[in-house]
Amino acid sequence: MEPILQARNLIKHFGRVTALDGADFDLLPGEILAVIGDNGAGKSVMIKTLTGAVQLESGEIKMNGKPIAFNSPIDSRSEGIETVYQTLALSPALSIADNMFMGRELRYPGIRGRIFRQLDKPTMEKFAREKLSELGLLTIQNIRQAVETLSGGQRQGIAVARAAAFGSKVIILDEPTAALGVKEGRRVLDLLQDVKARGISIVLISHNMPHVFEISDRIHIHRLGKRLTVINPKDYTMSDAVAFMTGAALPPELESNHPP
Amino acid sequence: MSNETPQEVNLEASLSAAPSEVAEFAEQDGGVIRKFQHILHQNPALVPLIVLIFSISLFGALLGSKFFSPFALTLILQQVQIVAILGAAQSLVILTAGIDLSVGAIMVLSSVVMGQFTFRYGIPVELAIVSGLICGTGCGFVNGWLVAVMRLPPFIVTLGMWQIILATTFIYSANESIRAQDIEEQAVLLHFFGTKLPLGGVNFTFGALFAVLLAFGLAYALRTTAWGRHVFAVGDDPEAAELSGVNVKKTLISVYMLAGLICAFAGWAVIGRIGAVSPNVGQLGNIESITAVVIGGISLFGGRGSIAGMLFGALIVGVFSLGLRLLGADAQWTYLLIGLLIIFAVAVDQWIRKVSV
Numbered sequence: 001m002e003p004i005l006q007a008r009n010l011i012k013h014f015g016r017v018t019a020l021d022g023a024d025f026d027l028l029p030g031e032i033l034a035v036i037g038d039n040g041a042g043k044s045v046m047i048k049t050l051t052g053a054v055q056l057e058s059g060e061i062k063m064n065g066k067p068i069a070f071n072s073p074i075d076s077r078s079e080g081i082e083t084v085y086q087t088l089a090l091s092p093a094l095s096i097a098d099n100m101f102m103g104r105e106l107r108y109p110g111i112r113g114r115i116f117r118q119l120d121k122p123t124m125e126k127f128a129r130e131k132l133s134e135l136g137l138l139t140i141q142n143i144r145q146a147v148e149t150l151s152g153g154q155r156q157g158i159a160v161a162r163a164a165a166f167g168s169k170v171i172i173l174d175e176p177t178a179a180l181g182v183k184e185g186r187r188v189l190d191l192l193q194d195v196k197a198r199g200i201s202i203v204l205i206s207h208n209m210p211h212v213f214e215i216s217d218r219i220h221i222h223r224l225g226k227r228l229t230v231i232n233p234k235d236y237t238m239s240d241a242v243a244f245m246t247g248a249a250l251p252p253e254l255e256s257n258h259p260p
Numbered sequence: 261m262s263n264e265t266p267q268e269v270n271l272e273a274s275l276s277a278a279p280s281e282v283a284e285f286a287e288q289d290g291g292v293i294r295k296f297q298h299i300l301h302q303n304p305a306l307v308p309l310i311v312l313i314f315s316i317s318l319f320g321a322l323l324g325s326k327f328f329s330p331f332a333l334t335l336i337l338q339q340v341q342i343v344a345i346l347g348a349a350q351s352l353v354i355l356t357a358g359i360d361l362s363v364g365a366i367m368v369l370s371s372v373v374m375g376q377f378t379f380r381y382g383i384p385v386e387l388a389i390v391s392g393l394i395c396g397t398g399c400g401f402v403n404g405w406l407v408a409v410m411r412l413p414p415f416i417v418t419l420g421m422w423q424i425i426l427a428t429t430f431i432y433s434a435n436e437s438i439r440a441q442d443i444e445e446q447a448v449l450l451h452f453f454g455t456k457l458p459l460g461g462v463n464f465t466f467g468a469l470f471a472v473l474l475a476f477g478l479a480y481a482l483r484t485t486a487w488g489r490h491v492f493a494v495g496d497d498p499e500a501a502e503l504s505g506v507n508v509k510k511t512l513i514s515v516y517m518l519a520g521l522i523c524a525f526a527g528w529a530v531i532g533r534i535g536a537v538s539p540n541v542g543q544l545g546n547i548e549s550i551t552a553v554v555i556g557g558i559s560l561f562g563g564r565g566s567i568a569g570m571l572f573g574a575l576i577v578g579v580f581s582l583g584l585r586l587l588g589a590d591a592q593w594t595y596l597l598i599g600l601l602i603i604f605a606v607a608v609d610q611w612i613r614k615v616s617v
Contacts, residue, residue, distance in 0.1 A: 053503055073503050089503035091493040093563045098489050103505025105486035117485040146301075162504075 002065055004029045004201050005081075005170055010049055010059035012042075019045040020059075021225030027170065032192060032202045034212040034233075037222030037245050043205050044086055046222070047172055051076040051083045074103065082167030086174045088159040092148035096140065097121065097128040099147055100162045131161040136187040152179040160188055164195055171195060172203040177211060189215050209238040221245050229253065300612050304557040305569035307608050311555075311601070312572045312579065319583035326586055330461030337468040340578040341453075342367075342533060342542070344471040345526040346549035347556070347570045348478055349519035354553050355482070356495040356515050357562025358407060358414030362399065363523050364545020365425035370396040370527030372429050375438045375537030378447045385447040393524045399425060400520020404513035422546065433539045440535030454532025467529040472571070474522065479567040491515060495562030551598060552577060555605045564609075576601065 007025035019042045027033050037043045048054035050061060052070025061068055063079060070076045073083065090099050106120045107113030113120070125143045132140055137157040140150065147155060156179045163171050173192075177185040185208075192202055192215060206212050212219060213233045221228045221244050228244060229251040243249035300306055319327045326332065346363045353360040370392040377388035399421065406417040443450050453467035482488035490511045493501040502508045526545075531537055556573030558565025580601075581594045 072507075074505050074507060077505050083503075085503050087500065087503070089500040091496040091500055091504070091563070093496045094489065094492055098493075099504070102489070102493060102501070103507075105489065107486070117481075117487070119484050119486060119489070121484075 001028055003027055003062075004064055005050065006062045006065075007046075007050065008060045010046060010061075011057045012045055012049060012054065013057065018225050020049065020056075023059075023222070023226045025050070025220070025227065026230070027201050027203060028218075029201055030196065030199050031217040032196055032204060032215055034216035034219045035203060035205045035222055036207070036209075036212060036219060036241060041222045041245070042225040043222050044174055047083065047174055047203070047205065048085075051081060051172065053083075053085070077103070077166075080167065080169035081172065082163035082170070083172040084156075084159045084163045084174060084176050088155055090147045090155055090159060093146055095144045095146060096132070096150075096158055097125045097143055099158060100124070100128045100131070100165070104166070127165075128161075131165045132157065134187075135161050135164075135191060136184055137161070153181055153184060156180055157184055157188075160191070164191055167195070167200055170201045170203065172205075174205045175207070176204070177206065177208060185211070209241065213238055213241075221251075223247060297612060297614075300608075303566075304559075304564060304609075304612065305566045305572060306557075307605070308556045308569050308572035308576060312576050315576060315579050315583070319579060319586075323583065323586050327583060330463070332582060332586065334463040336575070336578040336582050337462070337464060338533065339581070340574050341465065341467040341471045342526055342530055342545070343548045343552055343577065344571055344574040345467075345474060345522060345529055346545050347552040347574050348471070348474050348567060349522040349526070350546075350549040350553045351556070351558055351565070351567055351570045352478070352491065352515050352522075353414070353519050354495075354550075354558050354560060355491055355562060355565060356512060357498075357560075358512075358516075359418065359550065359560070360403065360414070360516070360519055361418040361546045362403065362422040362425055363519065363526075363549050364542040365422045365429065366396050366399045366520055366523035367527040367530060367545055368539055368542050369399065369425050369429045369432075370524035371531050371537055371541075372433045372527075372539055374450060374528060374531065375443075376433060378450070379438055379442065385449045388447075389449065389528060392527060393521060396524025396527065397517050397521040400517040400523070401513065403520065404516030407516065408509040408512035429539045435539060437539070438537040443531070443536070450528070450531045450537070451535070452532060453529035454535070465532065467532050470525070470529065474525075475567045475571045482567065487511070487514070492563050495564075497563075548577070551602060555598075555601050557605060557609060559609050559613075560606070564613075573605075 003026040005025070005027040007023065010020045010023040010025070012020040023042065023046050025046060035043050045054060049056050049059075051073050052075050053073050055071070068079070076083070091102065101124050106124050108118050108120045112118045129143050132143075135157050137154060140154055147158065150158070156176065160173065160176050163173065177188050180188060189211060192204070196202055204212070204216060216233055219231050219233055219241060221231065221241065223245055231241065231244070231251065240249070244251050346367060349363050350360055373395045374388050374392035377383045377391050378385045383391070403417055403421055406412050407414050453465060453470060455466045457464040457466070457469065482491060490501065490506045493504070493506050494508050494511050498508050530541055534541060552574035553570050554560065554573070555576055556565065556569035556571070558569055577598060580597055584594050584597070585591070
């Protein structure tokens with residue numbers, strides 16, 4: 001099967017720090033791919049190069065087999081890739097609805113929209129409310145309240161809801177459940193299953209091993225700026241995966257080359 | 261660890277029984293002050309409005325009919341109009357967490373271009389005015405390009421541009437004014453914004469009317485268009501705005517260009533205000549506009565505030581200076597009080613920001 005998103009030999013340095021050291025990446029259509037790795041392994045940077053938020057030094061990225069070069073996150077969004085960044089990328093002083101529709105605002109039809117450029121706030125607010133309810137974010141009372149008045153978990157929920165609502169081909173989530181409660185974390189997993197059922201591919205970066213093993217089809221293990229291996233969660237235990245990503249053990253296909 | 265399985269979902273089995281409607285809480289009583297803080301957080305223009313009403317009633321009580329005379333109100337409006345127009349430009353830039361020290365200089369250069377094009381080259385006055393407006397927009401574009409694309413700090417960029425534009429103005433105009441009589445005889449359109457609209461004894465000018473209409477237009481654009489939301493987002497957190505799909509460079513350049521255009525309109529209005537075209541006016545335009553913006557409750561850190569607040573801020577300065585002058589006080593008292601107001605306004609801004617903590 002041809003990968004929907006494929007990357008080969010990605011290289012990126014920040015000053016003297018090596019962030020990506022020839023990393024490869026493959027995302028198959030309709031799968032949930034988990035990306036795990038130690039802190040500083042380069043997971044977030046790899047994701048940012050895939051979405052155009054960080055520019056590569058060298059390496060090749062293909063979408064549906066065609067080489068692509070995203071110069072900014074706007075480019076990847078227009079190709080149907082939505083991302084939940086670790087920093088969430090929300091504007092604190094603006095409302096929930098404003099944030100969800102940032103960069104793709106709805107205008108009123110007719111003269112109000114075309115000439116007066118007036119935003120259709122009621123429709124945007126209704127849509128935002130629906131998406132938050134789907135995620136079970138029911139403790140948000142006022143959809144017009146500024147994002148800065150929300151808790152960390154609620155903010156994360158908004159970022160996830162935004163990506164799930166607008167992603168049409170690929171959704172990338174960088175630690176989407178870290179600040180969420182048990183109930184909301186569960187809702188995010190359910191939501192990801194729904195999104196997968198719509199035929200959309202998902203990349204999930206997480207340190208939550210039970211979540212990773214429960215939901216993912218394949219697990220990409222990142223170590224020291226490159227892909228160490230890809231495992232099937234059915235063939236390995238969580239402690240195996242932790243051993244691989246921390247370097248305590250080598251995956252079998254690499255063991256023959258590097259005897260301990 | 262080795263025996264664990266992914267099937268640990270029983271832990272969360274009871275979740276289906278959890279309630280599924282939007283939570284509602286009894287309105288918590290956090291005291292009058294806390295409520296007030298919340299109201300201010302949602303309506304940052306309220307503080308300057310309260311100060312404005314307070315200062316009008318104070319001077320009204322002290323001066324009586326002398327302060328509410330048509331003459332006094334005319335004077336306030338005439339003095340405030342230029343600051344209010346420049347303040348509108350300044351507000352846009354400060355909302356993006358920038359600052360524009362060149363607003364006054366752009367205003368003067370644009371007015372000199374309008375005058376010199378008409379009188380030195382004999383270009384029809386309409387075309388000369390359009391040239392002046394283009395000149396102001398062009399200066400704004402240079403500011404915006406240096407800030408957005410070259411990523412230089414707005415303070416430094418506009419500090420440099422202020423000097424450059426001012427020097428250009430003096431060199432180009434050879435430090436010569438164009439007399440009011442000549443304008444009256446040959447190019448009366450340059451005086452358009454000085455046209456008086458008598459209304460119950462108070463002399464409104466088109467300039468004052470323009471300042472108010474401009475404020476309404478910008479307030480509308482900031483509140484109800486995508487561009488306005490982007491201006492706030494860029495001022496709030498440019499990185500987040502970029503990641504969530506805002507074209508930050510384009511937004512910044514558009515803001516500085518629009519600010520330049522508005523400054524050029526201020527240049528047209530200043531000809532109507534003083535009658536002549538002079539390269540020596542508006543030297544304090546940048547400081548006065550920043551004062552109006554800060555007293556108007558717009559945060560210098562970007563992303564917070566409203567155009568209405570700036571308008572109130574400009575009026576507060578106007579009311580104070582005229583009121584104190586009518587009381588016969590030394591002009592320095594005005595500056596002293598304005599200084600106190602600026603510090604008060606920034607302190608209130610910091611306090612309002614704490615609402616979410």
